[in-house]
Amino acid sequence: MFFFYLLSGLFLGWSLGANDTGNIFGAAVETRMLRFRKAALIAAIFITLGAVFEGSGPSGTLGRLGSVDALGGAFTVALAAAIAITVIVRIGIPVSTSQTIVGAIIGWNVFSGRLTDYRSIITIASSWVMAFVLSGSIAAGLFFLARPWVNRSKSHLLEQDYFIRYSLVIVGAFGAYSLGANNIANVVGVFVPVSPFTDIHIWGPFVLTGLQQLYLLGALSIVLGIYTYSYKVMRTVGKDLFHLSPITALIALLAEAIVLFLFASRGLYNLLLSLGLPTIPLVPVSSTQVIVGAVVGIGLAKGGKNIRYNILGRISLAWVTAPVLAFLISFTMLFIMQNVFEQKVQEETHYIFDRVTVTKIVEDGFDSAALSTVNGRSFTAERDIYRELNQLHALSRDEISRIIEISEIYPLSVDTVALTNSGMHRRFSAEQLAVLRELEGNVYRHKWQLRVLLTSREEFLYFPEPESEIQKNQNRILEGQLNQLYRSFKIEKEDLE
Amino acid sequence: MPLLLKTTRFVESQIDSFLDIVSDSATTFQLAMEDYLHGRIEEFEARLSQIREFEHRADDLRVSIERFLYERTLIPENRGDVLAILENTDEVIDNIKDSLLQFSIEMPEIPSSLNELWIQTSKASVAAVEQLVFAVRSFFRDLAAVNNYIHKVYFFEREADQIGERLRRKIFGMDIELSRKSQLRFFAIHIEKISDAAQNVCDRLSIYTIKRQL
Numbered sequence: 214m215f216f217f218y219l220l221s222g223l224f225l226g227w228s229l230g231a232n233d234t235g236n237i238f239g240a241a242v243e244t245r246m247l248r249f250r251k252a253a254l255i256a257a258i259f260i261t262l263g264a265v266f267e268g269s270g271p272s273g274t275l276g277r278l279g280s281v282d283a284l285g286g287a288f289t290v291a292l293a294a295a296i297a298i299t300v301i302v303r304i305g306i307p308v309s310t311s312q313t314i315v316g317a318i319i320g321w322n323v324f325s326g327r328l329t330d331y332r333s334i335i336t337i338a339s340s341w342v343m344a345f346v347l348s349g350s351i352a353a354g355l356f357f358l359a360r361p362w363v364n365r366s367k368s369h370l371l372e373q374d375y376f377i378r379y380s381l382v383i384v385g386a387f388g389a390y391s392l393g394a395n396n397i398a399n400v401v402g403v404f405v406p407v408s409p410f411t412d413i414h415i416w417g418p419f420v421l422t423g424l425q426q427l428y429l430l431g432a433l434s435i436v437l438g439i440y441t442y443s444y445k446v447m448r449t450v451g452k453d454l455f456h457l458s459p460i461t462a463l464i465a466l467l468a469e470a471i472v473l474f475l476f477a478s479r480g481l482y483n484l485l486l487s488l489g490l491p492t493i494p495l496v497p498v499s500s501t502q503v504i505v506g507a508v509v510g511i512g513l514a515k516g517g518k519n520i521r522y523n524i525l526g527r528i529s530l531a532w533v534t535a536p537v538l539a540f541l542i543s544f545t546m547l548f549i550m551q552n553v554f555e556q557k558v559q560e561e562t563h564y565i566f567d568r569v570t571v572t573k574i575v576e577d578g579f580d581s582a583a584l585s586t587v588n589g590r591s592f593t594a595e596r597d598i599y600r601e602l603n604q605l606h607a608l609s610r611d612e613i614s615r616i617i618e619i620s621e622i623y624p625l626s627v628d629t630v631a632l633t634n635s636g637m638h639r640r641f642s643a644e645q646l647a648v649l650r651e652l653e654g655n656v657y658r659h660k661w662q663l664r665v666l667l668t669s670r671e672e673f674l675y676f677p678e679p680e681s682e683i684q685k686n687q688n689r690i691l692e693g694q695l696n697q698l699y700r701s702f703k704i705e706k707e708d709l710e
Numbered sequence: 711m712p713l714l715l716k717t718t719r720f721v722e723s724q725i726d727s728f729l730d731i732v733s734d735s736a737t738t739f740q741l742a743m744e745d746y747l748h749g750r751i752e753e754f755e756a757r758l759s760q761i762r763e764f765e766h767r768a769d770d771l772r773v774s775i776e777r778f779l780y781e782r783t784l785i786p787e788n789r790g791d792v793l794a795i796l797e798n799t800d801e802v803i804d805n806i807k808d809s810l811l812q813f814s815i816e817m818p819e820i821p822s823s824l825n826e827l828w829i830q831t832s833k834a835s836v837a838a839v840e841q842l843v844f845a846v847r848s849f850f851r852d853l854a855a856v857n858n859y860i861h862k863v864y865f866f867e868r869e870a871d872q873i874g875e876r877l878r879r880k881i882f883g884m885d886i887e888l889s890r891k892s893q894l895r896f897f898a899i900h901i902e903k904i905s906d907a908a909q910n911v912c913d914r915l916s917i918y919t920i921k922r923q924l
Contacts, residue, residue, distance in 0.1 A: 245786035360924040363853075370792070370850045370922075371718045371725075374785045378714070459787050460924060 215409050218284045219401075221292035223434035226400040228298045229310045230260075230438020233396060235446035236307065236500040237388040237469065240462030241381045242447045246374075249447065253439050255382060256389045260439075261432040263393025263477070265421075268428045271398040271477055271497040280406050281321050285556035286547065287403040293317040293543035294399075297535055302446070306531040309499030312341065314399045316536030320543025325559040326594030328614055337496050341532075344472050344498035349510030352468035356461070356514040363460055377459045384463060388470035393432060395477035398497045401431035406700060412636030423636060457508070465507040472503045486686050502532065563706070564598055564620040565591040573619050573661065583607040584616075592620075623660045625702040627652040632701045640697055644672045649698075660699050667695070714782065721778045725796075725850060728771040729843050732799055735764045736839035739806045739904070743832045746813055747825050758810045765807050772796050791918040795846060798911040802839055805907045809900040818893050821884065827877040831901050834873055838866035838905035845915055849922075856919045860912045870905040874898055 238252035281287045294310070294317040301308040315337055322329045366373065401408075410423030421429070457465060475481065476498045485492045505528055512520040550556045566587045575581050581588075586601040595617050602613050629649050632638045638646060648670050657663045668675040668691070675691050676684040742757035775796060779789045820828060845859035881894045 245783055248783075356924070363922075363924045365852075365854050367852050369718075369722050370788065371722050371784060374788075375715060375718045 215284060215407070218288040219404060219430065221288045221295060222401045222404050222431060223437075225291045225295040225298070225310070225314070226431045226434030227438035227441070228295050228302070229396060229400055230256075230435035230440075231442035232298065232302055232307065232438075232446055233310060233392060233500045234260075234389075234435075234439045234443040236504040237392060237466060238385055239447040239504075240457040240465065241385060241459075242444075244457065244459045244462055246378050246381055246459045246462070247385070249444050251382075252385065252447070253443065255386050256439050256443075257436040259386045259389035260393035260435050261429065263390035263395075264397035264428045264432040264435070265393075265425045267390075267394035267477055267479065268397035269424060269479065271395055271402075271495050281318065281403045282406055282560040283557045284404075284407050285550055286321055286325070286558035287407055289546045289550050289558055290314075290317045290321050290403050290543055291400075293320060293546050294539050297539035297542055300538065301531055301535055306527060307446070307501040307505075308531050308535045309341075309501050310396060310399045311337075311497040311499045312532060312536045313539040314402070314497075316539035317543040318403065319536075320540040321547060321558070323540075324544050324547040326596040328595045328599055328610070328617065330614070331610065336494050340476060340494050340496040340498055341502060343493075344476060345502045345506040347475070348468045348472040348503040348506035349513070351471055352465055352507035352510035353514040355464045355468055356511050359460065359464055374459070377463055380463050381459070381466065384467045384470055388466055388473065391470050391473035391477055392500055393435070395473045395497055396500065397428050397431050397435075400435065401427050402497075411634070412639075420636070420639075422639075457511075461511055464511060465504060468507040468510065469500065469503045472506075473498065473500060483686075486682055489682070492682060492686075499532075501528070561593065562595075563591060563593055563622040564595070564617060565622055566620055570620045570659065573659075574616055577615070577619070579612065579616065580607070587620075619659065619661055621660065622658060622706065623699065624704045624706055625657045625660065625663055625699065626704045627655045627663070627702055629653055632698075635701060637697055637701055640694060642672070645694075648672045656704070660695075663698065663702070664695055667698075717778060717782050718784065721775055721784065722850075724771050724775050724778075726847075728768055728775065728796065729799075729847055731764050731768045731771070732803055733840060733843045735761055735768075735803045735806050736836045736843075736904075738764070739810065740832055740836045742810055743901075744829065747820060747828060751817075754810075755814060758807075758814055761803075761807050761810060765803050768800055768803050772800050788918070788922065791914075791921065794914055795849065795911060795918065798907070798914060799842065799846060802842070802904065802907045802911065805900075805904045806839075809897075809904065812897065812900060816893065816897075818897055819890070820894065820897075821886070823884075824877065824880060824894070827873060827880060828898075828901075831870055831873045831877055831898065834866050834870035835901055835905040835908075838863050838870060838908040841866060842908040842911055845912060849915060849919060853919060853922060856915065860916050860919075863908050863912045867905040867909040870902050874902040 234253075234256045238247065238256060241247040242249050242252050281290055291314075294314045297313050297316070298308050298310060315334075319329055319334075321327075363373075368376070404427060405424065408423060408427045410426040412423055413421045413426065415421055475493050476496055479495065482492055482495060505525070509520060509525065547558050551558050566584065566589060571581065571584060571588060574584065583602070583605055586604055587598060590601075592598050598617050598620070599610075599613050602608055602616065608616070627649060629638070629646065632641075632649070641649070648667065652663075652666065667673040673691060673694075674687060676688055679685040679688055738757050738761055742754050742761070745751075745754040745757060776793055779785065779792065785792060841859050841862040845856055845863060848855040848859055877898045878895050881891050881898065884891070
């Protein structure tokens with residue numbers, strides 16, 4: 214059943230392969246510096262490598278935005294995004310897969326009555342603006358560096374051509390790797406929480422984790438998109454949108470690859486962190502926006518006369534319409550899936566304000582008077598709690614989100630055997646596993662109960678008020694581990710009684 | 711890819727050989743002109759057959775370069791421009807050959823009082839062609855220098871025009887038959903045309919240079 218549902222994700226992967234590969238190799242193929250077959254082969258290999266080995270960073274960010282918790286929901290969200298992309302690409306405008314999937318996820322949030330995490334939206338949306346500006350700046354910088362080299366170079370025109378051709382292959386491979394790493398989250402990110410894959414031991418220490426298998430499937434669908442449809446898009450991107458010479462194509466491509474890499478690489482993130490430098494959020498950005506940013510950057514560096522503002526305007530318009538369209542399609546299809554096809558698009562979630570949860574909420578520093586409208590009641594949708602708590606106007610949206618988290622009933626039973634069987638134990642240190650074994654068989658009604666227990670131990674180091682980026686990062690890692698535990702230890706509500 | 715580098719180097723050497731031939735043709739033209747004016751007709755004919763040989767080799771090289779550029783999709787962005795440059799430069803050799811051939815056929819009798827102006831005109835035309843060869847070589851190897859050479863080509867082309875004009879005025883001021891005047895004028899113009907052809911190449915070259923600059 215999972216594989217049937219995954220089809221929509223693979224459809225999305227196909228459309229990403231068809232659409233976004235053009236952003237990387239469009240100019241190179243259109244200027245005939247690279248043949249399509251060679252470009253497609255490089256893209257196929259490196260997108261797959263990037264997705265499998267470095268895809269986990271940006272997926273986490275999407276997971277925070279909305280954790281689509283039922284297969285039917287994930288299927289519908291991915292399908293809605295894929296349809297929105299196909300519709301807009303048909304009109305002939307390159308579209309952002311990242312923005313579209315975010316629109317579709319928010320559609321699920323609204324449909325299922327979950328509160329959307331505004332901070333995640335702001336992180337994601339601001340990273341899009343940042344990616345656009347950054348790629349423009351990098352491209353302009355590279356242009357100014359390359360200009361004296363090209364204009365004063367004493368190497369033969371034919372040798373320059375040879376050099377550019379080689380560089381396009383190498384930088385294209387880097388770009389494809391970064392695209393795979395950065396954008397695989399868009400393709401199968403929504404399936405991460407519901408993936409049934411377990412680890413496969415290949416040979417010796419080499420293990421293909423369940424997550425990597427999911428990414429690999431996604432990557433294969435991207436490859437299919439590259440081979441079946443991307444030629445047309447490459448020609449369009451290379452010809453109609455902006456005519457680039459081979460050297461400017463190389464500059465734009467390099468800027469694009471760098472930006473995609475910056476927003477995808479966990480290694481770089483950790484390096485910046487250890488050096489005490491500001492970090493870049495790991496967010497799936499739009500390769501379309503990034504390449505358009507790069508071209509605008511080069512255009513401005515040349516004096517700004519050659520930019521076709523009307524086409525740019527049309528593209529920017531798609532950046533707004535694509536997520537909105539995906540949101541509407543997602544919402545409508547979820548409604549149809551649930552009510553016509555009677556498919557489960559979300560897990561039934563209950564929230565309770567009993568003695569235990571209210572005590573915890575007050576312990577966390579909230580005024581019990583603010584809870585007067587919900588005290589002693591139980592709910593099935595976050596939205597209803599939000600409405601009740603918001604009546605008094607005493608709490609901010611963030612505070613209400615924290616209260617909702619505490620009140621959520623999420624039955625857990627510590628089961629390290631299941632954790633080991635699924636291969637997920639590798640995410641934890643031996644000391645952490647020892648702590649978990651101590652708790653073996655313990656049952657909790659709320660996530661925070663396990664969390665409080667674990668974070669009180671030094672093996673699960675948590676900084677309640679992080680002061681540095683390193684501490685913040687430690688908290689993020691711990692959040693990831695805890696989320697893994699919640700998923701692995703989840704039991705049915707009936708088992709609790 | 712190593713095969714591509716080998717092809718690249720081979721085409722480079724062919725382009726260089728082609729330009730060497732253009733330069734040699736111009737120098738040979740100058741020498742042939744001097745031979746003719748001093749009545750060394752045998753030497754003149756030998757130079758003419760040398761130039762015919764140059765023309766053949768230049769044609770073969772040009773076709774070979776064209777074939778390589780298209781078959782191996784080398785410099786896809788610039789190959790149209792490069793071919794136009796090579797074809798137009800090839801026309802300069804054709805002009806040189808045609809001019810000498812016409813001398814060989816008609817054997818015009820040139821009064822010795824015209825010798826100096828005649829030599830000066832052909833020198834200016836040949837200088838234009840030599841500067842053109844520098845300009846074309848720079849287009850491939852040193853973009854920043856192209857405009858200097860183009861400037862020189864324009865200079866020598868103007869020079870050839872001016873001296874040519876003086877030559878023609880002198881021809882028509884002489885006390886000889888009108889038919890002879892007309893024949894001499896035809897030859898004088900032929901020599902000027904060589905520098906005009908060089909200028910035509912430069913007109914394109916300056917645009918292609920702008921196109922190639924970042």
